Amino acid sequence: MKLPASQVAVIEAASADEAQTIDQLASATGEKPETVTGAAFDLEADGLVSIEEEVKESVELTEEGQAYLDDGLPEVRLYEAALELGAADEPVSMGQAIGASGLDGAAVDIALSNYARKGYGVIDSGEITADPAADPAADAEAAALAAIETQQTDAIDAETLDQLDHRGLVDRSERTVRSVRLTDDGVTALMEGVEAAETVDRLTPELLTSGEWAEVEFTEYNVEADAPEYGGGKEHILRQTANRVKDVLVGMGFQEMGGPHVDADFWINDCLFMPQDHPARTHWDRFAMDNPREIDELPADLVERVERAHREGVGEHGDGYHSPWDEDFARALALRGHTTSLSTRYLSGEQVGELEPPQRFFSVEKVYRNDTLDPTHLLEFFQIEGWVMAEDLSVRDLMGTFEEFYAQFGITDIEFKPHYNPYTEPSFELFGTHPETGELIEIGNSGIFREEMLEPLGVECDVMAWGLALERLLMLIYGFEDIRDVHGTLCDLELLRETEVMY
């Protein structure tokens, strides 16, 4: 029987008595594991070998797990230090015990949260005891770390392994181990004799130039063979979603706005009838620029109208803030905290000239806020800004626009909550239900721009507007629970590689 060379190598190395793993066959034949797998599948298709599959779990120490294996688990180090200080007889100060243990930073919290759980002693009002009966040498987690290093994982009980996993000390993964055994037909074929057929598994420039390609026999592709995984580059899920949002809005008749990431407070806040003493305008919330500190150019007549609206209000019964208004303050440059700065630039005529209703504009751009990092907040995020300028707009138009927009992403249960913005009346926050946790999460803010904002900008009809968070939309579409998994230095590459794009 004639077979391709790799199949001959595998059939000759395989045995009828004892199944051999792909790795064993690879070292016996000197072929690559993926070549052996391919050959084995082909032989199986011809009935010459049988393949058994077994899913094996492999466990490896993480960096933290390795560190604890080398230096001892933090709770054990704390126990030993406490014991040394006499905490077996009477409670000692926790500060002292921690100092003596040499633990610092996060390791202290880790020691404390595992100490009592594992029966090393009691921690109460700043004091610690050490149970003399506790035995660190019998610590199941410590023993398991050592066993994992030497790959003797069979003896570790499931609960201990789960605990180590929960503590982030081990990485567990599953892989399919295939074993190959000769069938009766395989044995017969071997006895009758197999020899290597000349087959070619890749087309080379030499084969092409010599013309030999026309004569040779090519090996068949085996699409079921295991192959190494290559994590090729792909467009980030957040960028994909941003582009989808742009397509949807363009489809709804909107035009895209663009403008500076660093802008004058005038465009970011003053034009929005945001009083200069508003808490969002303090240095706590904004990222101010040092160099340059101020914008050079502001349209003088607009500055005057905006200042007047702040001081005196607008219209017959209007009333201003009666708070200080200072042009220097309005000139200060900062990273924009919302893209509503683009809306003020466009509505004022500054960016593309005077606009006649009806108009629809949007942007999907980054904004920057000095928030505390948590699962739903980053220092920067993408805002889906938008506005519609027309005669006689109502809240129905606003809500209808959102329903239409979110429905394009399969989200049909958005909820509205009355809200307050200095620049809109009425105002609404938008909420959506997280598909995994069932929690209502805030997804945006919106409203109808007030007279005090529109009049100085020279807009005489109605404008409804909004700022929606792209990352929150992503959470609703894909069920992400922590935006730090999606972007930033802590992002989960595996998740990003494996998330299927939904349309």
Ligand SMILES: N[C@@H](Cc1ccccc1)C(=O)O
């Ligand atoms: N600027 C608001 C969003 C918004 C824009 C326009 C009108 C109303 C609200 C925010 O960042 O939350």
